[in-house]
Amino acid sequence: MLLRVLVVAAVAAVAFPLVAQSPAAHSDLAASAQRQLPALTETYKHLHRNPELSRHEEQTSAYLAGELRKLGYTVTEHVGKYADGVQAFGIVAVLENGAGPRLLIRTDMDALPVVEKTGLDYASTVTTTNAQGQQVGVMHACGHDLHMTVLLGTAREMASRKSEWHGTLMLIGQPAEEQVEGAAAMLADHLYERFGRPDFVIAEHDMPDAPAGSIAVKGGPLMAGSTSITVTMRGIGGHGSRPEAGKDPIVLAAEFVLVAQTIVSRQIDPQQPAVLTVGTIHGGTKFNIIPTR
Numbered sequence: 001m002l003l004r005v006l007v008v009a010a011v012a013a014v015a016f017p018l019v020a021q022s023p024a025a026h027s028d029l030a031a032s033a034q035r036q037l038p039a040l041t042e043t044y045k046h047l048h049r050n051p052e053l054s055r056h057e058e059q060t061s062a063y064l065a066g067e068l069r070k071l072g073y074t075v076t077e078h079v080g081k082y083a084d085g086v087q088a089f090g091i092v093a094v095l096e097n098g099a100g101p102r103l104l105i106r107t108d109m110d111a112l113p114v115v116e117k118t119g120l121d122y123a124s125t126v127t128t129t130n131a132q133g134q135q136v137g138v139m140h141a142c143g144h145d146l147h148m149t150v151l152l153g154t155a156r157e158m159a160s161r162k163s164e165w166h167g168t169l170m171l172i173g174q175p176a177e178e179q180v181e182g183a184a185a186m187l188a189d190h191l192y193e194r195f196g197r198p199d200f201v202i203a204e205h206d207m208p209d210a211p212a213g214s215i216a217v218k219g220g221p222l223m224a225g226s227t228s229i230t231v232t233m234r235g236i237g238g239h240g241s242r243p244e245a246g247k248d249p250i251v252l253a254a255e256f257v258l259v260a261q262t263i264v265s266r267q268i269d270p271q272q273p274a275v276l277t278v279g280t281i282h283g284g285t286k287f288n289i290i291p292t293r
């Protein structure tokens with residue numbers, strides 16, 4: 001918790017120097033970030049207790065939209081359309097403040113199918129059924145609760161300091177970041193055509209290997225893109241005592257997992273970063289049956 005609170009204060013300050021006018025404004029900002037901290041900590045705990053999976057950020061986005069409206073932002077909800085036509089829970093909050101650059105600051109909103117075992121008094125106890133019909137725990141294990149808290153803290157500072165900057169601030173709540181489809185969904189729903197193309201974009205993410213209280217900044221792409229595939233191994237089922245009469249897809253799958261690891265080590269240029277992970281593997285129903293797939 002300490003690390004997270006410190007990061008809230010620190011990252012809330014990161015956006016502001018882009019438009020702050022003087023060193024005095026910086027120290028003033030640190031003081032007001034400190035003043036915001038108790039309320040922001042409660043916001044953080046509320047979001048942490050109430051995680052929602054990717055594509056299901058209904059309550060989360062509504063909460064964020066409500067808070068931003070209270071701060072005077074013009075908020076549009078349900079921005080985004082997935083490739084399969086499903087409407088997304090993306091939000092866009094705009095604060096216009098005269099002529100000047102357009103700055104976009106982005107938070108993500110979704111949580112992960114992870115059972116929380118932290119034992120914290122504000123730990124998530126949420127469970128839900130995932131897209132595969134399995135019962136799963138839900139937890140903000142990637143820090144998107146923190147990112148939303150930072151966005152709200154930044155939104156408040158910017159709204160209360162309109163005399164210190166000019167331009168247009170555009171805050172977005174991005175859905176389904178964990179499935180790498182929420183940003184595309186917002187762009188496909190004409191994000192920039194409808195709300196304007198930003199001159200600058202800030203996307204923050206917490207980083208457990210960075211020291212508490214520090215901010216790391218990098219221009220341009222930072223994290224890798226990713227994609228995922230589902231592979232089905234088909235065999236010929238039978239009794240476990242008669243393997244010669246069937247074709248065992250479990251053995252095939254085990255071989256495939258090992259061979260697939262050589263794609264990165266043997267086929268990718270060593271200068272190019274690449275990772276291949278098999279995240280789930282399922283097969284069979286009983287110890288003495290060779291499954292068909």
Ligand SMILES: [Zn+2]
Pocket residue numbers: 108142143144177205
């Ligand atoms: Zn994340």
